[in-house]
Amino acid sequence: TTASVTCSDFGSPLDFEHFIQRPLSRPTLSFVLRDSHLERLPAGAFADVSATSLELSNVTVDSYEYAEEDNPFAGLRASVENVTFSGRSSLPASWAIFSDLQSLRALTIFDAPGRLNLTRDFGLLPGSLRHVTVDSSQVGYVDDLWLAALVNLESVTLRNTDVSELKRSMMARPAAALRNLDLSHNHLTTLPADFGEELPALRELDLSHNRIASLPEASLLPLQASVTRATLEGNPLECDCRLQFLLRFPDIWRHASCAEPEALRNTSLSEVAEGDLQCGA
Secondary structure: OEEEEEEEOOOOOHHHHHHOOOOEEOOEEEEEEEEEEEOOOOOOOOOOEEOOEEEEEEEEEOOOOOOOOOOOOHHHOOOOOEEEEEOOOOOOOOHHHHOOOOOOOEEEEEOOOOEEEEOHHHHHOOOOOOEEEEEEEEEEEEOOOOEOOOOOOOEEEEEEEOOOOOOHHHEOOOOOOOOEEEOOOOOOOOOOOOOOOOOOOOOEEEOOOOOOOOOOHHHHHHHOOOOOEEEOOOOOEEOOHHHHHHHHOOHHHHOOEEEEOHHHOOOEHHHOOHHHOOOOO
């Protein structure tokens, strides 16, 4: 009932016709196209290919443009649940190309080509989408309304990038279904004061391995009781009076070590007392 099909070294749109044996149908079917360079994707690229998972790995597509009735992904409209672009594969100029993929639940971008701009165009993805992952990519900018239109998201991962600043407005308000937010291994230095607002379902928050020296109490206060797994380790935390509030939070918020002052260096936040967290005059 589970099958995987991998094609590689496509150089012409005609290769889709010549090398994909159709119909391809399994209850769970993974289709991978890798190591290819195409001028475009043909209109019927995935016709009679009922893939539940599609990955383009190291695939360069010069242009995803298509005539109105010739969307190359139309054959996947009812079946595909997961789409992954990896290995510096070309991305569509607009996510409207996926707007009719009615079963799409997860979009993953891993190792994007060049600088990736996270724009509000992501809002043109279908309402069925539950998971967005951007990993190991250089990011040009993050639109203030990046994912704001995607109200059904359950998890957002922005990991291993050079993003240094985020705004709460990048996600829906409220983000009523969001349970998992992974912002690890970026260049974040702090969080916006309204970061924790209108995230009623959030259970897992990973802020590890950023450049965060201090956190505003206001940004985490709405999350202190609802989050069940919080990760702050790997940040250069300055353990002074500004972090005293974490001592009043559940213990899960204190699994991180101090970088400063020197007297507390490498000491876990779970081992310090309020009297240790002082600010100079």
